[in-house]
Amino acid sequence: MATAKKRRAPVSPLQWLTLLVVAAFVLVPFYTTALGGFKEIGELRVNPFGFPASWDPVRFVEILGGPRYFSSLWNSFLIAAGTVVLSTLVASMTAFALAHIKFFGSKFILGYLMLGLLFPAATGILPLFIKMRDLGMLDSQWGIVLVQVAFSVSFSVLLFHNFFKELPKELIDAARMDNCGYVRIYWYVTLPLCLPIIATVGVFNFVGSWNSFLLPLIVLNSEAKYTWPLGIMQFQGQFGSDWPRILAFLTLSIMPAIAFFLLAQRYVISGLTGGAVKG
Amino acid sequence: MASVAAGAEAAPGVVPRKRRFMERRSWIALLIFLPPSLILFTVFVVLPMIDAATFSFFNWNGYGPITDFVGFKNYDDVLTHRNFGTAVRNSLIVVAVSLLIQLPLAMWCAIALSERSVNINVLRTIFFLPFMLAEVAAGLIWKFVYDGNYGLLPIIGDTIGVEMPFVLADKFWVIPAIMLVITWKYFGFHMMIFIAGLQSIPSEVVEAARLDGVKKWQIVRHIKIPMIRSAIVISVFFAITGALQLFDIIIPLTNGGPSHTSHTIVTFLYQFGILRMKLGFGGAVSVLLFIACVVVALAYRRVLFRVEQT
Numbered sequence: 001m002a003t004a005k006k007r008r009a010p011v012s013p014l015q016w017l018t019l020l021v022v023a024a025f026v027l028v029p030f031y032t033t034a035l036g037g038f039k040e041i042g043e044l045r046v047n048p049f050g051f052p053a054s055w056d057p058v059r060f061v062e063i064l065g066g067p068r069y070f071s072s073l074w075n076s077f078l079i080a081a082g083t084v085v086l087s088t089l090v091a092s093m094t095a096f097a098l099a100h101i102k103f104f105g106s107k108f109i110l111g112y113l114m115l116g117l118l119f120p121a122a123t124g125i126l127p128l129f130i131k132m133r134d135l136g137m138l139d140s141q142w143g144i145v146l147v148q149v150a151f152s153v154s155f156s157v158l159l160f161h162n163f164f165k166e167l168p169k170e171l172i173d174a175a176r177m178d179n180c181g182y183v184r185i186y187w188y189v190t191l192p193l194c195l196p197i198i199a200t201v202g203v204f205n206f207v208g209s210w211n212s213f214l215l216p217l218i219v220l221n222s223e224a225k226y227t228w229p230l231g232i233m234q235f236q237g238q239f240g241s242d243w244p245r246i247l248a249f250l251t252l253s254i255m256p257a258i259a260f261f262l263l264a265q266r267y268v269i270s271g272l273t274g275g276a277v278k279g
Numbered sequence: 280m281a282s283v284a285a286g287a288e289a290a291p292g293v294v295p296r297k298r299r300f301m302e303r304r305s306w307i308a309l310l311i312f313l314p315p316s317l318i319l320f321t322v323f324v325v326l327p328m329i330d331a332a333t334f335s336f337f338n339w340n341g342y343g344p345i346t347d348f349v350g351f352k353n354y355d356d357v358l359t360h361r362n363f364g365t366a367v368r369n370s371l372i373v374v375a376v377s378l379l380i381q382l383p384l385a386m387w388c389a390i391a392l393s394e395r396s397v398n399i400n401v402l403r404t405i406f407f408l409p410f411m412l413a414e415v416a417a418g419l420i421w422k423f424v425y426d427g428n429y430g431l432l433p434i435i436g437d438t439i440g441v442e443m444p445f446v447l448a449d450k451f452w453v454i455p456a457i458m459l460v461i462t463w464k465y466f467g468f469h470m471m472i473f474i475a476g477l478q479s480i481p482s483e484v485v486e487a488a489r490l491d492g493v494k495k496w497q498i499v500r501h502i503k504i505p506m507i508r509s510a511i512v513i514s515v516f517f518a519i520t521g522a523l524q525l526f527d528i529i530i531p532l533t534n535g536g537p538s539h540t541s542h543t544i545v546t547f548l549y550q551f552g553i554l555r556m557k558l559g560f561g562g563a564v565s566v567l568l569f570i571a572c573v574v575v576a577l578a579y580r581r582v583l584f585r586v587e588q589t
Contacts, residue, residue: 012495015391022388023405026463029420030408032431036423044429090315097312101305113316116324119572120524122545124327126553126561127334130341131327150323153316182308211413213527214545218553229415233531236419243429246419254416261411265404268411269471 037248044243059248069252071224072231075141079216079227080209082145084202087152091201092194094153095160096186100172110161116154122214129218139221147219148209156201163197164190203267210257228253328569334562341556353563362539363564366547369454370522373543376458377465377518385466385514389473390499403474406467414464414527421460422447422532447533453541457532464528465521469514476510477503509583516579523572544568 011019028049036044037059038052047053063069094113098106128147129138137143167190175185191198213229220226226234232253239245261268335354338347357363392403409417424431427445436443446452480503488498504511526545529535535542535550542550544564552561 011391011394015387019388019391019399019402022384023402026405026409026467028431029424029463033420033423041429045434048431048434090319093312094316097309101309101312103305103309109313109317113320116320118576119328119569120520121324122524122526122548123565123569123572124324124331126548126558126565127327127330128323129553130330130558131322133341146319147323150319153320153324157316182305183311186308186312207411211415211527213413213415213530214549229413229527232415232419236531241426241428243423243426247423250416250419254412257411257413258408261408262404265407269407269475 033247034251036244037251039244041242041244059245060252063245063249063252068231068235069249072226072228073253073256075225076210076227076229079141079144079148080206082142083148083152083209084206086145087149087156087205088198088202090149091153091156092160092191092198093186095157095164096190097182098157099161099164100185100190101182110157113154113157116151117158121151125214125218132219138219139225140219141225144215144219147215148205148212152205152208156205159197159201159204160194163194167193199264199267200270203264207257207261207268328565331562331565331569334558335566337559339558341558349559353559354567356560357563357567360551362542362547362551365540366542366544369541370525370543372454372458373461373522373525374519376462377522378515380458381462381466382469382511382514382518384462385469386473386504388466389470389477390503392470393474393477403471406470408467409464410468410471412464415531417460417464418528418531421456421463425456425532448537450537450540453533453537457529457541460528460532461525465518469518472510472514472517473507476507480506512579512583516575519575519579520572523568523575544571 032048035052038055038057039047040053043053094109098110132138132143132147135143137146171189171193172185175189180189211229212227216227216230220230223234232249235249236246333345336348336350337345338349338352339345388402388406392399392406412420423429425446427433427443427448432446433443444452446456484502484506485498488502493501522543524545525543526549529541529543529546533541535546539550545568548561548564548568551557552564
């Protein structure tokens with residue numbers, strides 16, 4: 001009995017130990033960051049891991065009351081929301097056409113869009129900058145949205161296309177028999193059926209946009225339009241090594257993302273691994 | 280509404296007319312559905328790559344007509360640039376560390392955490408948390424950890440009695456320090472891919488082996504890992520392409536310093552191409568990076584194909 005039980009224990013003590021060590025490795029930077037905002041600068045040195053001497057949230061209050069924090073988060077949110085709405089629409093329409101309408105060249109178009117998976121968006125960033133300048137899109141939030149939608153098209157179309165192919169063909173055929181046009185089928189039949197994949201693609205693009213740094217960095221000039229990664233870099237540049245203040249700003253900036261992740265975890269993970277593991 | 284009425288009239292009628300009617304309709308649908316993505320993708324993804332290739336043969340500052348054709352001089356400038364070699368070397372180190380340290384660590388954790396009988400979702404969430412974090416935020420957090428005056432590293436050094444260097448300002452230590460951050464940031468992502476793969480293995484297979492008395496680590500080595508080969512191939516692919524486009528995390532940590540020793544290919548592109556508006560030079564870097572990515576992608580397709588065959 002004892003041996004049977006022992007063999008069934010799926011995780012050995014050594015594994016547990018390493019898991020806990022790794023967990024500490026992951027969590028300690030978060031933990032010290034969160035507490036650092038409450039500490040005085042000298043306290044960071046003498047009391048790195050313990051609780052702060054006082055829980056006075058003076059720095060947090062100052063940041064929340066300041067001009068930068070909410071405006072940069074709001075800017076990031078607007079860009080991310082715009083990107084999600086547009087990319088969901090654009091990519092699902094294309095994927096629908098490629099999956100359900102038979103026409104000459106559909107394979108070619110799918111292959112063309114999948115070219116985007118071959119190389120990272122950063123590759124063409126310099127000519128992209130010139131192109132946006134010539135189109136008058138510099139310092140424009142819409143410019144960032146459009147470019148991010150373009151960057152996300154390949155992967156989003158891939159996820160939608162995989163999903164649409166699995167939908168029962170009879171459904172589309174039945175709607176066609178009832179003389180329903182493709183546009184109406186897309187809107188009234190397919191979209192309501194694919195809410196899970198919309199959530200996955202949407203969350204994926206939202207996170208990508210929320211965290212993006214290089215594109216806003218080269219596109220945005222005016223501080224009023226800065227997204228939060230730009231805002232935090234600027235804040236850090238301004239306060240040099242006033243670490244308690246920077247850590248407070250960091251804590252406040254990453255909290256929305258962490259809360260969002262804990263809520264939407266399922267979709268994030270299915271977006272990242274679903275497309276990958278199937279292949 | 281009018282179109283529906285017209286359809287209702289056509290429906291009981293002759294079949295060929297109806298079909299032609301539908302074909303016209305599907306063309307309308309195609310004209311609505313396809314252009315947005317095709318135009319955006321072409322204008323902002325494909326054309327910039329073609330432009331980069333064009334720019335790379337000219338000496339151009341971004342204004343006025345492009346006339347000053349210089350042949351392969353820009354490529355020569357890039358390849359002989361004293362920091363380009365460092366950037367390529369660093370990117371290769373990132374690949375090596377990802378493959379030799381990050382992926383095995385991810386696999387080790389995934390094997391433990393994929394056991395259905397063990398309810399340790401909390402650990403999974405914790406390990407995945409850094410991946411969700413913006414690179415910029417991760418970079419700043421670790422800049423604090425490494426800070427020579429107020430960070431955690433000097434304190435850890437004090438307690439074990441070692442004088443820690445200012446790692447991010449040290450030409451030798453800066454690379455290992457960045458590698459630790461990258462491992463911290465990305466191993467959870469690979470772990471999730473492995474977990475998804477491991478959980479798709481039919482439990483009967485593992486159960487049968489277990490009943491036959493096969494030891495746990497033999498099951499891992501001879502059954503589980505071979506069965507998730509495709510997940511591993513994908514992980515490797517992401518690790519390589521991720522290393523080739525590493526940028527966001529370097530800027531807050533070191534900005535490429537000290538003395539340009541910690542550049543990756545993209546920070547090199549940013550520092551010497553974009554900030555100085557050297558379009559020809561930047562274009563040449565872009566083309567080289569593009570070729571590297573395509574080679575990796577094609578090689579990967581071959582490997583994946585072979586994995587699926589066996």
